[in-house]
Amino acid sequence: MERDFWLERWQQGRIGFHQDRPTPLLLEHWRSLDVAAGSQVFVPLCGKSLDMAWFASQGFRVLGVELSREAVEQFFAEHGLEAEIEDTRYGRYHRAGGIEIICGDAFALDEYVLRGCAAVFDRAALIALPPSLRERYAHELYARLPANCRGVLITLEYPQHEKAGPPFSVPQPEVESLFARHWHVQVLARHDILAEQPGFVAEGVTALHTVAYRLDRR
Numbered sequence: 368m369e370r371d372f373w374l375e376r377w378q379q380g381r382i383g384f385h386q387d388r389p390t391p392l393l394l395e396h397w398r399s400l401d402v403a404a405g406s407q408v409f410v411p412l413c414g415k416s417l418d419m420a421w422f423a424s425q426g427f428r429v430l431g432v433e434l435s436r437e438a439v440e441q442f443f444a445e446h447g448l449e450a451e452i453e454d455t456r457y458g459r460y461h462r463a464g465g466i467e468i469i470c471g472d473a474f475a476l477d478e479y480v481l482r483g484c485a486a487v488f489d490r491a492a493l494i495a496l497p498p499s500l501r502e503r504y505a506h507e508l509y510a511r512l513p514a515n516c517r518g519v520l521i522t523l524e525y526p527q528h529e530k531a532g533p534p535f536s537v538p539q540p541e542v543e544s545l546f547a548r549h550w551h552v553q554v555l556a557r558h559d560i561l562a563e564q565p566g567f568v569a570e571g572v573t574a575l576h577t578v579a580y581r582l583d584r585r
């Protein structure tokens with residue numbers, strides 16, 4: 368069900384979540400994590416996010432995972448990159464210019480394929496998932512990231528009864544309970560963004576915040 372929902376959105380070009388620039392909170396906070404240049408950054412549920420191109424431009428390697436073939440192909444085409452392709456047990460691997468994207472299901476990734484990830488960046492990924500999948504995502508996928516991994520997680524918070532997700536509201540207590548077992552969680556920033564999101568206002572949402580967290584693997 369979930370899978371078909373996303374594949375259809377990409378097929379129909381309904382990708383309002385896609386940003387035409389790197390995420391401002393990423394640019395603001397990444398440096399504070401002190402991730403060594405050359406490290407590999409995991410970008411789960413990556414779409415064709417320009418954050419991946421930004422990481423590459425800063426000297427990081429990227430490992431993305433994305434269900435939609437359209438998204439992956441558009442990413443490489445829009446950056447003028449010709450990807451080497453290999454079929455693996457995780458899905459179809461695309462590699463070019465320091466960026467690797469697996470076209471497959473994030474939940475099928477294991478410790479082995481994630482072993483080189485020193486960092487993780489999560490924007491519109493956790494909050495794209497309904498509650499039951501969020502539990503699996505944090506307790507299974509994030510738990511497979513290696514020791515010393517650190518990252519930035521960006522969420523939205525709004526009264527969930529005012530609008531159906533995705534994106535879902537994932538309040539701070541939920542983030543803390545999802546990640547506490549394997550990660551140290553620290554709020555980096557919280558901003559009121561209702562005025563910048565007329566689409567939410569039009570749907571009747573009365574309060575909207577974005578929150579950036581720093582995550583450190585325990």
Ligand SMILES: C[S@@+](CC[C@H](N)C(=O)[O-])C[C@H]1O[C@@H](n2cnc3c(N)ncnc32)[C@H](O)[C@@H]1O
Pocket residue numbers: 369373374384385386411412413414415416432433434435438471472473474490491492495
């Ligand atoms: C809201 S979009 C965000 C994309 C990207 N993070 C961004 O900031 O533009 C969520 C993405 O997750 C992908 N997705 C959903 N479930 C997935 C799964 N189980 N494995 C891999 N990708 C998935 C969808 O196809 C979609 O592109």
